[in-house]
Amino acid sequence: MTRYTHNFRRPGDTDAPARKPITRRAMIIAGLALLLFSILLLRLWSLQVVTGDEYVAEANDNRTLETRVRAPRGEVLDRDGEVMVGNRSRMAIQLDPTRVPDDPGERRQLFESLAPVVDRPADWIARRYRSEVRDNPPGTFATLVEDSDDETVFYLQENGNRFPQVHVSQEFVRRYPLDTTAAHLLGNVGEADAEDLETRDDLIAGDTLGRAGIEETYDSDLRGEAGTTRLQVDSLGRIKGRLASTSPEPGNSIRLTIDADLQIAGESALRSIGLPGAFVALDTRNGEILGLGSNPTVDPAIFTRPLSEAEAKRLWDEDQGAPMFNRSIAGAYPVGSVYKPITAVAALDAGLIRPDDVIQDNGKITISGQTFTNAGSEPHGPVDLERAMEVSSDVYFYLLGQKMNGTDQLQEWSSQFGIGEPTGIDLTGESSGLLPTPAWRNALYETGDTDRPWAVGDNVQLSIGQGDLQANPLQMAVAYAALGNGGTILKPNLVLQTEDVAGRVLREVEPEAARKIVLDPTHRDQIMDGLNKAAQAPDGTSYQVFGGFPVEVAGKTGTAERPPYGDQSWYVALAPYPDPTIAVAVTVEQGGFGADTAAPVALEILSSYFDETARPVSGGSGNVE
Amino acid sequence: MESSRVPRAAPGRRRTRRSLVDAAGLRFVDGWMLFATLGLAVCSVTVLSVANQEGVAGAPDLFPQRQAIYVLVGIVAMAAIARFDYSRFRDLRTGLYTFLCASIIATFVFGFTSRGSTQSIDLPFFTFQPAELGKLLLVLSLAGFVIDGSKHGSEVGRTLRYLALGLIPTGMVLLQDLGTSLVYAAITLAILIAAGVRWTHLAAIGTAFVALVAVVLVVLPWAGAPLLKDYQQERLTSFVSPSSDPIGAGYQQNQAKVAAGSGGLTGRGDLATQSKLGFLPERHTDFVFAVVAERYGFAGAALVLALFALLFWRALRLMTLSKNLYGTLVAAGIACAILFQVFVSVGMNLGIMPITGIPLPLMSYGGSAVISTFIMVGVLQSIHIQAHAGQRGPWVR
Structure with a gap:
């Protein structure tokens, strides 16, 4: 191809200027172009070859959307398979x-x-x-x-x-076919909060987890496993394809030891009294909890939607009876006369009395200058162990408390029966209660946290379940169950088995190795006899309630002073006497005499359990406390 | 060249060949320029056929098919222009200039609005963007005015006159589309440089431009009287830090960078998710280069740049080759128009230039731009042909 010289001038060029400056300008433009193309090429190189890997990663992140497919939680069933918590x-x-x-x-x-x-x-x-x-x-x-x-x-x-x-x-959200039934023990599900997300790796925002009760304790069984779907999406989030998916594994079902009918019977009886209270029904042979309730209660369905702050506050408001508070395991009350069997076991074991020993009950007794009286100072006359149980003679037990002061025998046996210790039930929020000992009070006194050291009066009070003693219905049910089964301290549990979605049993919950205490069978029989008379003999403290019940019952009323509140009403029963299968403990805050409020609730629970109803009875000695 | 290649023993064949090329009037066509032009057009159709066209439901091949038609129309137009002596345009400068301004005004009157700006006129078979062809019209008329006016007035007066002639259409286009108006400004500047305007004048123009940019981008918005539309301002300023606005204007910039960057040395091929899944916006027009870069990597992107460099070199070369100063100025204007568009468009795809919506010549989808560019190349070929024809003698029109 021919090249032209720069100063070439052709014929007919009317506008031909000197070509030299044009060449220079062309060179300048060429230089600028070289610079610009170099910039582009360098930038291309640095972007693609030097930092390319970063952008590949970014591009890959760009296109996938991982969605969590939440698994439906497992159901919670009662012991007969009735759905207590389902999904909707x-x-x-x-x-x-x-x-x-x-x-x-x-x-x-x-x-x-x-x-x-x-x-x-x-x-x-x-x-x-x-x-x-x-x-x-x-x-x-x-x-x-x-x-x-x-x-x-x-x-x-x-x-x-x-x-x-x-x-x-x-x-899917939780559904409660039985409405408020067993709300406390079932617990609820809530969305994971910032703290959960920080402490647990397996949760992401929006996940739910058990917040209380069975839902909390057995969360890992109920939860199931969320599946993931990795989707290929375009820039508008439209799904272009599925990359890899794992299906969600639905949670396992939990079959409870709870008997829904008994639970409903207990709750409705307690509700009809209209006072805060709680009950526990326990199988004395294996620790299976048949019923466990607290009044007032909450509707667990409210937790399926976000709660307002005011609503959440109301749930724990004491003026409203603190509906969320599970009194059956978290309550801590003086128990009154229902404590007497423990005192009796301790005294008999120490050889302080024989069952036949008779004490003159004049309605009051003075110990170390302090006068202790029966309820209403009523004299019961000569009482032996059985009679003292039947009529609930305080004087008889005051004397035992006095005799055991300084020996720790009462504390020892109380402790053996599980007083002052959590029972180990598979629920959170259990209270230990309080077993007063000289060491405990003296330590408090030394630090100035109480006004006086241990005195004999403390032991006297403890002998009838008063003073500083605090326990909850579950602890009392466990203690009585030990009396009923001849010395096995049960670890109460709420779950029979876990099942998969199809109902196949995955894991049976074996009753955990329970603690044995050595009870003298004769002592045990005599105490049981006294409790049976207390429940069903005409002079018994709860004859009006249980006198007409066709099943033999051994039961004890309790009326505990709980200043500044009104008397705490208690009833603890074992049935059928003499070889019980069920222990029932009921307490009602400010319920007055045990026979008036707590015992009728216990009767309803036992009626449901045995499917029997009590005939009305009249007469009886009218012994109450 | 031709004569040395053809064996003397076959004069008859030689005559046949010559007559064919001569009949088309394309004997002295610049082969390298033709190669670069057609190569880019082939690249364009190829890239458009692999870029995802989700935007056109039911017709995934709409863009490459239409682009191929535009290319064919462009080739015919290029051939037609090439055999025409470009010098005639010099005489038509006033008419061309009037048509240029009138067509831009016509878009205001008859145009329809797309993506926030009015740029095109809807013809029965074709949506025509006068501003695209206007680039060439500006080159042809302004070069004519420069030569015409080189005999009158003082140097400063001449510079100001050329500048005014260039800036009138620039300003009118600015009201429609910022990117295109910048191309007009670049053309004006290129012709001023090629025409031998004093460096001091050029420096003064540069200073004035910088001051103007500062006023438009900073002072006016601050004073509450912004000249640019919001989306224009955003695009221009978000380029400084695209991550500050990852879902707005900066989004496009980021996605283009990710697309181009992820291509690596040899490209991602069918795994090119940025373009396939639509993360890359405007992937058949403004961001077509990022599609090339993602899919074919540095190798493919560098090839495209090399073709542009070849095209530019062949165009710039005509500055010193042309038979008259008019050809020099026209070649400079067209070469710089191509250079400017390539730099701004590719730079924008690589995250070093603001988003101004300038199409990549020959590569970006769009009939007006593709056909106009082919016509520009046709004019360049005409300059080449005329230069050779004048020199070699036997074939003079």
């Missing part, structure tokens, strides 16, 4: 942010057309949408209504083409 699907109404128009006017129009559908003002929808979009991870839907009614859902499904931006999504 909840329909949430959501907006797809990628399809909501950006134009404020069009968006406003959408919200206004949605307003009558979800029955909320358009402003509310706009606010809700904004906050959802702000708080949720990108690509997720904005929830307008969490738990929509069927009518709205049907309407939206029928008019889907009018609202392409609206999604109806299904989600």
